[in-house]
Amino acid sequence: MSDNGAVDLELDRAHSARMYDYYLGGTTNFPADREAAARAISAFPSILSTARINRRFMHRSVRFLARRGMRQFLDIGTGIPTSPNVHEVAQREVPEAHVVYTDNDPIVLAHARALLHSHPAGRTAYAEADVTDPEALLAAEEIRTTLDFTRPIALSLNALLHFVTDDEHDAHDIVERLKSALPSGSTLAIAHVTTEFDPEGIARLTTAYRAAGTPGQARTRAEIARFFAGWQLLDPGITPSHEWRPDPAEQSGNVTNKEAACYVGVARKP
Numbered sequence: 001m002s003d004n005g006a007v008d009l010e011l012d013r014a015h016s017a018r019m020y021d022y023y024l025g026g027t028t029n030f031p032a033d034r035e036a037a038a039r040a041i042s043a044f045p046s047i048l049s050t051a052r053i054n055r056r057f058m059h060r061s062v063r064f065l066a067r068r069g070m071r072q073f074l075d076i077g078t079g080i081p082t083s084p085n086v087h088e089v090a091q092r093e094v095p096e097a098h099v100v101y102t103d104n105d106p107i108v109l110a111h112a113r114a115l116l117h118s119h120p121a122g123r124t125a126y127a128e129a130d131v132t133d134p135e136a137l138l139a140a141e142e143i144r145t146t147l148d149f150t151r152p153i154a155l156s157l158n159a160l161l162h163f164v165t166d167d168e169h170d171a172h173d174i175v176e177r178l179k180s181a182l183p184s185g186s187t188l189a190i191a192h193v194t195t196e197f198d199p200e201g202i203a204r205l206t207t208a209y210r211a212a213g214t215p216g217q218a219r220t221r222a223e224i225a226r227f228f229a230g231w232q233l234l235d236p237g238i239t240p241s242h243e244w245r246p247d248p249a250e251q252s253g254n255v256t257n258k259e260a261a262c263y264v265g266v267a268r269k270p
Contacts, residue, residue: 014212016163017105021080023051028080028111036212043204046259051159054191055082056250057241057264058158059089061189064245065266066093070154070187072147073099076131076178077160080107081114086156087124095121100146102137104130131160132169134177152185152269159262161227162193165217175227184269187234190227191241191264193218197257224263231267238265 014036018029022037029037040047062073071094075086078101084092087099099122101115112126125146129137137143147153155178164171179188195202195218202218209216225238236244241262242255 014214015105015107016209016212016214017079017103017107019212020051020159021082023048024055024082026080026082028107036208039211040205040208043208044198044201044261046198046201046261047205049255049259050193050261053242053255053260054159054262054264056247057191057244057262058086058156058189059084060245060247061264061266062086062089062154062156063093065154065187065189066090066097070094070152071097072151072153073097073156074143074147074153075099075101075156075158076103076129076137077157077163078103078108078115078126079105079159081111083114085115087115087118087122091119091122095119098123098146100125100127100143102127102129102131102140102143104128131157131174131178132164134174134181138178138181149181150183152187153182154187154189155179155182156189157227158189158191159193161190162216162218163214165215168215171217172226176229179231179269182269186269187266188228188231188269189264189266190224191262192224192227193261194224194263195220196263197240197261201258202261221263224265228265228267231269233265233267238263240264 011030014032018033019037022029090097118124125142127140127142240257240260241264242260
């Protein structure tokens with residue numbers, strides 16, 4: 001915020017949220033974002049497909065969990081709203097679902113109203129919070145007044161943790177602190193860039209993001225599996241993003257692991 005209360009969107013600097021919006025075909029991006037996105041695409045040409053494949057995993061996992069009885073969703077690292085968002089997918093299945101979005105980016109805050117058009121039977125809220133301070137995040141009033149922490153909550157960390165680098169924070173410790181706050185029956189969905197399918201391409205992509213001001217860290221399958229420690233992975237376990245309960249209508253059979261570039265999984269707290 002500036003001194004007069006206005007949100008500084010820093011339009012002269014590239015932001016990962018607006019770059020992701022560009023990959024998804026959105027319009028909330030500016031020259032600095034498009035220039036950085038062009039460098040990322042040059043470094044890793046599959047990134048347009050990667051972003052869209054990952055977004056489809058989010059849709060499938062939310063739909064799956066809503067159909068399995070989940071009524072509360074906490075989406076951390078929301079990014080710029082791109083319809084259909086979590087609440088639209090969940091409330092299509094369960095109109096009474098409660099959904100809270102969180103992000104630490106003022107750009108997302110400026111567009112958060114798009115996330116708040118809840119089904120009348122349900123509820124949505126937005127909290128400005130940072131995953132690297134999980135205690136403060138979980139204490140946010142918008143979260144505590146929208147979600148009931150005595151009932152299961154579906155936690156989504158979609159395309160977020162690869163922006164939490166080991167040289168600044170302990171990503172696994174952060175996730176454990178979030179998991180410990182959730183009751184039995186809660187779920188955790190993660191999508192995370194991996195080094196395993198195209199090590200050289202991902203290294204180039206990481207360099208391009210760092211040059212744009214956003215450090216990142218891809219991880220191995222074993223490192224990603226650690227985020228689910230102590231929870232029961234739901235079938236089919238940890239898979240490339242396009243292989244997790246694929247929707248036949250998506251025709252994902254032509255997608256390669258290199259294009260997907262992410263491992264994903266959904267687990268349940270015993």
